[in-house]
Amino acid sequence: MWNIYDISYGAGLALTSPLWLCHGRMRRKVLAALRQRMGDVPARADADAKPAVLIHAVSLGELNAARALIRRLGELRPDVRIIVSTTTDTGFARASELFGGGGDNAPAIVRYPLDFSKPISRLLDRMRPSLVVLVELELWPNFMLHCQRRRIPVMVVNGRLTERSFRRYRLLGPLARRMFGRLHAACVQDQTCAARFAALGVPPERLRVTGTMKFDTAAVERRVDGDADLADQVGLRPAAILGREHGEPLWVCGSTGPGEETLVLQQYRRLLVAHPRLRLAIVPRKPERFDEVESAIRAQGFEVVRRSKPRFTAAPAGSAAAPVILGDTMGELRKFYSLADVIFVGRSLVDLGQQQHGSDMIEAAALGKPVVVGPWTGNFADAMAAFRAADAIVEVSSADDLGTQVSRLLSDHALAEELGRRAVQVVTRCKGATERHLNEILTALDGTARM
Template sequence: MPYRLLYNLLIHLFGPLLLGLLYWPRRGKPGFGTRWPEHLGLVAPSPPACAPLWLHAVSVGEVVAATPLLKALKAAHPELPIVVSTTTRTGAEQVARLGDLVEHRYAPLDFPWAVGLFLRRIRPRALLIMETELWPNLLHACGQRRLPVLVLNARLSARSAARYRRFHGIFRLLSANISHIACQHRDDAEHFSALGVPRERLSITGSVKFDIEYGENIIEQGRQLRAQLGTQRPVWIAASTHEGEDEQLLAAHRQLLQQHPDALLILVPRHPQRFEQVAELVARQDFSLGRRTEGSPGPQNQVYLGDTMGELPIMLAAADIAFVGGSLIERGGHNLLEPAALGKPVLSGPSTFNFGDIARQLLATGGAHQVRDADELTEELRRLLASPALAGAMGQRAQAVVAANRGALANTLRRIETQLDL
């Protein structure tokens, strides 16, 4: 049985379950409101004479990575209309921060009829996919319409490549309808090539995440927040944390308080639907809790919950040391470059496969250190707090790694212009 036919049978068979998981209300999970039909292709159509560029970024992280590229595209081609799609509500909220620079639609679920309806209504001139969000029916429909598809900032870990090798026919089906893959690193290009993608359809542009730059407004808001938190107390941040990780971070903070009783932990869960759950966890463990949504913390607060969206850079700027979550559990970690770009010493757990090359560079230069558990995290925090000069040098090395790798944004923009003849 052809792979695509089997795939379509399965997604229609399990479709009700998938829709239930997507729309079932959960505490703290933002709903889709009246816009849920967009997932079925029922989006507002493009104006008759408009053929927008369509960029898909599944959620917040991909939208953040795409933002400098979107701004560069509009600066170079102000007349070019751009539609950005996301799958998640939090991704949509991040796109809304771009104002009228782009339009937002929810991406269609990968039912062939939903994809077809979306394409007929939007009528895009090309599809840009951030990272490696590949869906069989979407790519097939684009191929049938001779719609150029570019995968940007693409990565393919050894683990993912091994999975695709086991289902090589499916990957061949996907890649046949991709015009070009702009890879983050040479390893990624080698993995795609080993799976049969022709070399002429591969390029190495670097990671646009290295082109992260924070404006003076972020730095200033960070200074203002630090003044509210207290300039004379040690402040460390645990960013983008997950369930099963918060407990370890609070254990490390409890140990740190024995030596630094005025220390403050800024705790920022990765997913907003966990804000209340984490607040309850902090309270159960008898920490004095302040919340971003409730104003400035008092000097008695030991934990400050970052329970807002889009303010992580401000909180990173306010901290002395940054721990990046998703790494003390097997989640592969999150973006180590966000604190590095701000010149903060970076700590993470051992699971960093989502950002393997970035982690290797930061570790090799001494801009980041890895810890295995709460005890090691406490020791590293104590070591850095005992020597501001050591922490400062570590932050400078982290920032230097970011600076040395900048340029991917310009490379990616040139690749888009060449492939689409802009």
């Protein structure tokens, strides 16, 4: 039966359909995932005698944060079926990479349903989850309503609410309070998030401050498997492997966003004056921007080598014509970071809107590298607070400041090494949130068994 949410969504879909139907690329993306988002799930996700837990991670970042939690839950509770749902294409691809080939006990991977009654009912009827776990936060009114009707508890882990998201939810008034009030538990990253969840209707007794799981997913190590092969294949001779005397210093700019690459390239040209052997690798955050970033590199007068199409160039290493490396593959950012002398973590130099303020600097810090970020890091406020307190990260206010600080770190090896050492200490000290979240899930599962 249709409800007010279905009618509202239907009207919105009808009004916006000309936009995505006329946009070929968007149309293909929407239609490709539509069948799965209408509640069609693979047979292995179908209900059986085992209780099921549906763990929803919207996209790549949430999935990476939850991967250790998902594996630990599978180890501790082999009697439970785990189903992982995602919304985005990159999240679905990453879930398939992480869990797609693990045998009979591996998690099933599905698309999160559109928030219409029929897709939600179809998905819940087929999977019959005993518990739904939302990573960070993804509340939809219809989904919450149908879970409540089926008496399926819904909990949040690694919960986070930015100031902007908080303001938007508050605009929903009673609707937001109904959704948040239906949560079985909310395990959040810090006290600020706890206050926001409470203001939106989560009763205090259902709130837990459990920290961020992102620290747990970051492996503390100096080298990453496969980094030397990557360097060979794209024509790098990194000092991180060959030593400063024989190798080239490498500046890696990871998870960059629109507008940042051009600023980075301008600073790279400036840095080549003082550091003529310096090489640059850029790894954009979103795959759909790879071609755009290649064009930006060429527009600044540099040759480019794409990771997906490695080739060697006749240009002498260290000259102004040395090619910029474009990391255009998925899952290799840590390899690039492992080869770096200095790392800039992107989506932080340009204001891209609060939903995109900052990228994960924790995995770079865990490798013991000096890390530089811009002024826009609001999505990682808790991690930034920890790094700031230990003086373990460099924050810059502008592109020129970025170039100055990178030059300083390339010149002052003792400072760079000390920053890396402090960063590793912060990551090590902040680990443990995954086990705390896992205990909350196990408690909730035990509660469902008694229902």
